[in-house]
Amino acid sequence: MGNQDLxxxxxxxxxxxxxxxxxxVSFILLLGISLxxxxxxxxxxxxxxxxxxxxxxxxxxxxxxxxxxKAGIYPALLGSIWVVxxxxxxxxxxxxxxxxxxxxxxxNERLRNLIYFNLTNLAGxxxxxxxxxxxxxxxxxxGLGRSVIAGATALAFLILPVIVVASxxxxxxxxxxxxxxxxALGATKLQVIAKIILPEALPGIxxxxxxxxxxxxxxxxxxxxxxxxxxxxxxxxxxFDEFTVMPLQIFNWISRPQPEMRELSAAGIIVLLALLLMxxxxxxxxxxxxxxxxxx
Amino acid sequence: MEMDGSREDSFITTRLSEKxxxxxxxxTALLTIAALIVIMATLIVESASFFREVSxxxxxxxxxxxxxxxxxKFGAVPLLxxxxxxxxxxxxxxxxxxxxxxxxxxxxxxxxxRAVIKPVLEILAGIxxxxxxxxxxxxxxxxxxxxxxxxxxxxxxxxAGLAMGVMxxxxxxxxxxxxxxxxxxxxxxxxxxxxxxxxxxxxxxxVPAALxxxxxxxxxxxxxxxxxxxIVAIAAGFRPILTLNPLEAVxxxxxxxxxxxxxxxxxxxxxxxxxxxxxxxxxxxxMLLNLVGNLVVRKWGIKT
Numbered sequence: 001m002g003n004q005d006l007x008x009x010x011x012x013x014x015x016x017x018x019x020x021x022x023x024x025v026s027f028i029l030l031l032g033i034s035l036x037x038x039x040x041x042x043x044x045x046x047x048x049x050x051x052x053x054x055x056x057x058x059x060x061x062x063x064x065x066x067x068x069x070k071a072g073i074y075p076a077l078l079g080s081i082w083v084v085x086x087x088x089x090x091x092x093x094x095x096x097x098x099x100x101x102x103x104x105x106x107x108n109e110r111l112r113n114l115i116y117f118n119l120t121n122l123a124g125x126x127x128x129x130x131x132x133x134x135x136x137x138x139x140x141x142x143g144l145g146r147s148v149i150a151g152a153t154a155l156a157f158l159i160l161p162v163i164v165v166a167s168x169x170x171x172x173x174x175x176x177x178x179x180x181x182x183x184a185l186g187a188t189k190l191q192v193i194a195k196i197i198l199p200e201a202l203p204g205i206x207x208x209x210x211x212x213x214x215x216x217x218x219x220x221x222x223x224x225x226x227x228x229x230x231x232x233x234x235x236x237x238x239x240f241d242e243f244t245v246m247p248l249q250i251f252n253w254i255s256r257p258q259p260e261m262r263e264l265s266a267a268g269i270i271v272l273l274a275l276l277l278m279x280x281x282x283x284x285x286x287x288x289x290x291x292x293x294x295x296x
Numbered sequence: 297m298e299m300d301g302s303r304e305d306s307f308i309t310t311r312l313s314e315k316x317x318x319x320x321x322x323x324t325a326l327l328t329i330a331a332l333i334v335i336m337a338t339l340i341v342e343s344a345s346f347f348r349e350v351s352x353x354x355x356x357x358x359x360x361x362x363x364x365x366x367x368x369k370f371g372a373v374p375l376l377x378x379x380x381x382x383x384x385x386x387x388x389x390x391x392x393x394x395x396x397x398x399x400x401x402x403x404x405x406x407x408x409x410r411a412v413i414k415p416v417l418e419i420l421a422g423i424x425x426x427x428x429x430x431x432x433x434x435x436x437x438x439x440x441x442x443x444x445x446x447x448x449x450x451x452x453x454x455x456a457g458l459a460m461g462v463m464x465x466x467x468x469x470x471x472x473x474x475x476x477x478x479x480x481x482x483x484x485x486x487x488x489x490x491x492x493x494x495x496x497x498x499x500x501x502x503v504p505a506a507l508x509x510x511x512x513x514x515x516x517x518x519x520x521x522x523x524x525x526x527i528v529a530i531a532a533g534f535r536p537i538l539t540l541n542p543l544e545a546v547x548x549x550x551x552x553x554x555x556x557x558x559x560x561x562x563x564x565x566x567x568x569x570x571x572x573x574x575x576x577x578x579x580x581x582x583m584l585l586n587l588v589g590n591l592v593v594r595k596w597g598i599k600t
Contacts, residue, residue, distance in 0.1 A: 018496070019493075022494055025495050025498075026404045028396070029396045029399055029400035029404065030404075032393050032397055033396070033400055033417070036397065036416075036417055036462065036465050037416055037417075040416070040420055040423075040462075043428075046431065047430065047431075050434070094327060097324040097325075098324040098325040098328060101321035101322050102325060105322065106322075106325070115328060118329050118332055120586075121332060121583065121586065122328060122331060122332050124516075124519060124582060125335060125523075125582070126522070126550065126579070126582050127523070127525065128523070128525040128575070129523075129578065130335075131553075131557070132338070132339065132342075132553065132571060132575040133338045133339070135557075136338050136342050136572070137334070160328060188310045188314070190314060218422075218423070220424070220525075220526045221425070221526055221529075221554065224525075224554055224557050225553065225557040225571075228557055229558040247424055247425075247526070251429070251526065262434065265430060269427050269430060272424060272427070273423075273424075273427070276422065276424070280422075
């Protein structure tokens with residue numbers, strides 16, 4: 001068998017066609033990626049064209065209303081801050097604690113692997129299922145009603161796996177030498193955790209937490225099941241009040257046929273996206289700042 | 297002497313507090329396991345009261361779903377088919393674009409291009425799902441109607457599926473890219489030394505070597521599409537009719553849960569219980585997909 005035959009056997013095909021395909025394939029692939037980016041731009045442009053006219057200071061400070069010119073997103077904005085803020089207060093300490101156990105305390109390899117495996121599974125549970133469990137367990141069995149605390153608890157468990165995994169990564173990245181140095185100076189394990197590990201892992205933990213919180217801000221399905229899409233005119237004043245959040249208010253506007261409602265939903269989306277953008281920027285700035293301090 | 301004693305004491309307190317803190321932290325770690333057990337238990341307990349009224353066989357094989365009418369039939373096949381229809385469209389789009397992006401990023405892109413494209417693709421995953429719903433109903437459907445399908449319904453499986461597909465592109469792209477990236481460089485060099493062109497190296501060596509990881513990325517992407525709620529609740533409709541035509545309105549399992557939730561079904565009624573039965577069905581489907589996908593990634597995806 002000649003060399004040429006061998007070549008054809010493994011990688012057969014006409015030469016001119018191959019040369020052409022070879023040159024065009026990277027172009028086609030780039031076109032594919034551009035499709036994703038094109039979708040993104042199209043989406044942002046549509047939303048801005050539709051919603052720009054409705055954006056005004058009063059849109060941020062007014063309650064929703066049947067009169068579109070007076071309608072605003074205030075109760076939903078406050079509701080999002082209440083629910084997601086409370087979810088973070090519940091989930092971040094639990095997540096960091098679980099990560100500390102997994103990295104610094106656990107000696108049982110099998111238990112550790114079981115917990116990691118379980119975290120992967122938990123992260124895969126559809127978000128609407130968290131709503132169903134919250135509805136049955138928190139709203140009815142525990143009698144919390146369709147309240148801020150019920151929504152926040154369901155969201156907390158939804159974002160918990162992300163926070164644990166991000167915190168584990170951040171803690172693992174702390175150099176072993178820093179810990180050994182502290183131990184050599186006579187520090188106890190708890191001192192090493194409090195003075196070395198947590199401060200050095202803080203940027204990573206914060207970044208992971210902020211990113212999971214921004215996911216929670218956009219989350220609608222579990223809160224739809226728990227809150228039941230009530231028409232809410234007042235912002236919550238406490239954790240047992242009824243609530244709505246921005247994605248639910250937007251969903252409410254989208255599901256109405258009038259064109260004004262469509263503009264309102266687009267304006268709501270702009271506010272939501274602006275908030276997410278600010279959170280992500282904050283995560284980046286915070287990480288850069290804290291990282292610098294640790295290095296100094 | 298005295299000093300030694302106090303040292304001993306502080307040593308014991310230190311050990312003790314370490315143990316206590318360790319136990320407390322163990323508790324939080326175990327909480328994550330408890331969460332999954334509680335989720336399953338709740339779904340099963342609530343569904344049990346539903347399945348006392350409706351036979352599981354009718355639920356799984358019945359082809360009529362009229363849960364919200366006076367004459368109630370609970371055959372979940374239309375919901376299942378609606379779910380598979382929208383998810384099928386979604387995975388069709390995200391597999392093509394996602395795998396293409398992964399091949400480009402791993403085999404062609406310069407580090408600078410990579411550094412720009414990767415974060416932009418990641419943005420797609422971070423956009424809230426209601427925004428995709430808006431996009432499906434007010435951008436994709438009108439575009440389809442004016443170009444290819446003049447007869448398309450206002451609510452339809454195709455537009456909802458396409459919007460979900462865009463959302464899942466980053467999932468498929470990043471997992472596939474990991475798999476392609478993990479293919480040893482020596483395999484590429486060996487193929488080049490046999491005289492293969494770049495396109496042959498990619499499609500006859502690298503992609504086949506990474507195939508298990510690529511398939512896993514499709515399975516995990518599909519799992520996300522099946523569990524997605526808001527996009528289909530906004531854009532696919534609330535019409536639980538058995539159809540395979542993606543231009544018509546359908547109802548997915550998740551959209552049914554959303555519909556009953558917006559209607560405020562009273563606690564304890566059969567409608568209320570039915571969302572838990574549908575939720576349990578959904579849970580098992582998604583968990584099975586995730587399990588298979590993650591097993592493939594763990595067992596064959598990284599090593600190749």
